[in-house]
Amino acid sequence: xxxxxxxxxxxxxxxxxxxxxxxxxxxxxxxxxxxxxxxxxxxxxxxxxxxxxxxxxxxxxxxxxxxxxxxxxxxxxxxxxxxxxxxxxxxxxxxxxxxxxxxxxxxxxxxxxxxxxxxxxxxxxxxxxxxxxxxxxxxxxxxxxxxxxxxxxxxxxxxxxxxxxxxxxxxxxxxxxxxxxxxxxxxxxxxxx
Numbered sequence: 001x002x003x004x005x006x007x008x009x010x011x012x013x014x015x016x017x018x019x020x021x022x023x024x025x026x027x028x029x030x031x032x033x034x035x036x037x038x039x040x041x042x043x044x045x046x047x048x049x050x051x052x053x054x055x056x057x058x059x060x061x062x063x064x065x066x067x068x069x070x071x072x073x074x075x076x077x078x079x080x081x082x083x084x085x086x087x088x089x090x091x092x093x094x095x096x097x098x099x100x101x102x103x104x105x106x107x108x109x110x111x112x113x114x115x116x117x118x119x120x121x122x123x124x125x126x127x128x129x130x131x132x133x134x135x136x137x138x139x140x141x142x143x144x145x146x147x148x149x150x151x152x153x154x155x156x157x158x159x160x161x162x163x164x165x166x167x168x169x170x171x172x173x174x175x176x177x178x179x180x181x182x183x184x185x186x187x188x189x190x191x192x193x
Contacts, residue, residue, distance in 0.1 A: 006103060008078065011065035018067070018074045023049040026093050060090055068094065068107070078107060085157070087115050089124035104132075108139055116158040125150045 011019075024045045031041050056063065060081045068076035075098045079090035089111065094104060115122045124141070126133045128151050133143075136153050145152040 005070055006075075007069050008066040009069060011067050011077070015067055015074065019053070019077060020046065020049045022074075022077060022093055022095060023052065025096050056090060060088070063090060068103070070098070076103075078111075080111070082118075082120070085119075086121045086123055087111070087118075089122060105135060105139075108135070112139060112155065112158075115155075119157045121157045122155045124153050126153060127151075 024042075027045055027048065028041070031044065034041075036044070056065070056079060060079070063079055063081040066078040066080075067074050068078055076092070076094035078092050081088040081090055089108075092104060092107060112122060122141070123144075124136065125147075126136065127149060128146070133151060133153065136155075139155065140158075141153040141155045143151050144154045
């Protein structure tokens with residue numbers, strides 16, 4: 001799959017409704033078995049999304065929160081926190097119609113290249129029943145801890161002799177101007193910022 005028609009941009013306050021829709025798309029199949037009516041399901045999903053958003057903001061105030069776009073339309077999110085020796089993959093999610101086509105794998109592979117360039121391990125949490133854990137294992141992650149509902153997974157730092165990619169502030173736009181971090185769009189054909 002070619003990922004050159006996808007880009008990352010910094011998450012904005014105006015993305016709230018999209019992020020709520022994206023969150024709901026990841027939980028709706030699970031909730032279908034509860035037998036709730038549409039209003040109860042929507043209310044629960046809204047509450048859970050708001051809790052998740054507050055948790056991410058509090059736990060990762062210096063995190064990177066990206067919107068994944070295809071043809072300038074939001075199709076997913078990628079949230080990262082870079083520590084001194086580890087990058088935490090906080091969240092990665094795609095709308096249902098963009099799942100299973102290789103984009104998630106491409107994003108993860110680019111993250112691993114970026115982490116290797118910084119000699120960082122990569123950690124994440126995944127629900128024990130989520131089939132994405134098999135993808136993570138293929139990419140070199142192993143289960144570090146079983147926390148019941150969630151598995152903590154880690155991929156050790158790999159040595160990469162290449163210098164790390166420049167920061168967003170150091171990158172130039174097509175016009176040669178430095179763009180603020182929140183306005184820069186990153187092509188997935190290059191390293192993640």
